[in-house]
Amino acid sequence: MSRVLHPGGDVNPSPADECRVDDLRGEIVGASPAFLGLLAQLRRVAGSEAPVLIEGETGSGKELAARAIHYWGTRSAGPFVPVNCGALPDHLLEAELFGHERGAFTDAKLARRGLVAEANGGTLFLDEVDALSAKAQIALLRFLQDQRYRPLGSSRELRTNVRLVAATNQPLADATQQGRFRCDLMYRLKILHLELPPLRARTGDAERLAQHFVGVFCAQYRLPVKTFDTATLAWIRSYAWPGNVRELENWVHRELLMADGLTIRAMLERPHGSADAPSPPEIANFQRAKAEAVRLFERDYVLTVLRQAQGNVTRAAQIAGKERRAFGKLLKKHGIDRQSLAD
The missing domain is CATH 1.10.8.60 (Helicase, Ruva Protein; domain 3)
Incomplete structure (x- = not known):
């Protein structure tokens, strides 16, 4: 018989059980030893507030793992805000993350809150974090130091309170060795680390x-x-x-x-x-x-x-x-x- 593990539940899976993690948009299903080991890691990671880096092949369920961490953790009542870093042009990424004032750049006709503000009290999920440009990496590193930021075009310094979960389908250590990703940023993101097993x-x-x-x-x-x-x-x-x-x-x-x-x-x-x-x-x-x-x-x-x-x-x-x-x-x-x- 299957067990359904709800966020915050107290069911402990055994290797003989099929386990299912429900979230708002999908499910992680499995009963293999590799899956049950991952499940135990997810529960342990969800119990803290530290940044998490999730690595795994394309299609292995990194966003679902990030959602499980969010909904099983203390921030489950807060928002879960996903960001696909690879889909945002470099010149718009800072505005998307930190917001902007009216007139801060061309077409900025209205002031807009950024995603870090939208995620206040919850989790900010940065998918394809290895796609960030050097400039965006510096901005993110500065933000992670104390979660303070300035919207583009503003002199006001604001502060938010988010848990950061990042994901990549390539080992971030390889990107640092190739000079494509900052070592200091990797260390800040990789305080907790999960490697998702491929389906095979x-x-x-x-x-x-x-x-x-x-x-x-x-x-x-x-x-x-x-x-x-x-x-x-x-x-x-x-x-x-x-x-x-x-x-x-x-x-x-x-x-x-x-x-x-x-x-x-x-x-x-x-x-x-x-x-x-x-x-x-x-x-x-x-x-x-x-x-x-x-x-x-x-x-x-x-x-x-x-x-x-x-x-x-x-x-x-x-x-x-x-x-x-x-x-x-x-x-x-x-x-x-x-x-x-x-x-």
Whole structure:
């Protein structure tokens, strides 16, 4: 029987239980040892007020982990304010964070409160924090010293009270070694540190999540409950899921809508389901099977990071930790058109 762990609840999960963390917008579902270990860390981290750095692959659930920290902590009655640092232009980031006075810059026709003010008494979640420019890093470092700030165009110094949770899909230590991120800022953000396990390291959780998503989408579309056939479940368990939980959720969404009847018998191909995707190769030779598995993983990974970067090759190369030229060769190798992935 599943246990539902509500924020502030006192249920202690055991390895034999399936556990679910509910928040306002989604759920983290699992029962693997890696998941239960993460769950224990989340509870411990939620009990403090220190800044937290969450690291993990794309699609591994970093925002849901941040929400669990917020809703399980002492600030659960306050706001949870997420900020995608990679989506904000450098010249607007300080205004978004700290607000601005009327006339502070072109088009600033009205004064506006910043996100740090909106998050007062709650949690400010900085996603893709490694995308901050050098100027923005200095501004954030200054703010973290005492949580004092000045809105753009203002001489008044204001103060807020927020808990900061940051996330990145690349180790921040690597960015500091490459000179892209300030060491002093990393140390302030990394007082508490969580590393989310990829889905491939969460034994059995892919199947649990797939069945969970079936229930969610059947309810959303008011469909009778559907189930996977045995072969599809076996494939779900064996696939590496390079895009993690997000990839699995999107794949289940598509397969459920395309399935006839009450049983989902998926075509056992890559989850993206492109027309030229081959069926899994027959394992007649170890080297050929290994080469095919590497090819599929490489192409799926490139597609995943390119989608996250909205078709921007330079940004995708940064996410992947590769030189732009090398990443461009991967695009050409796998016949991927970046224009088709741009927003």
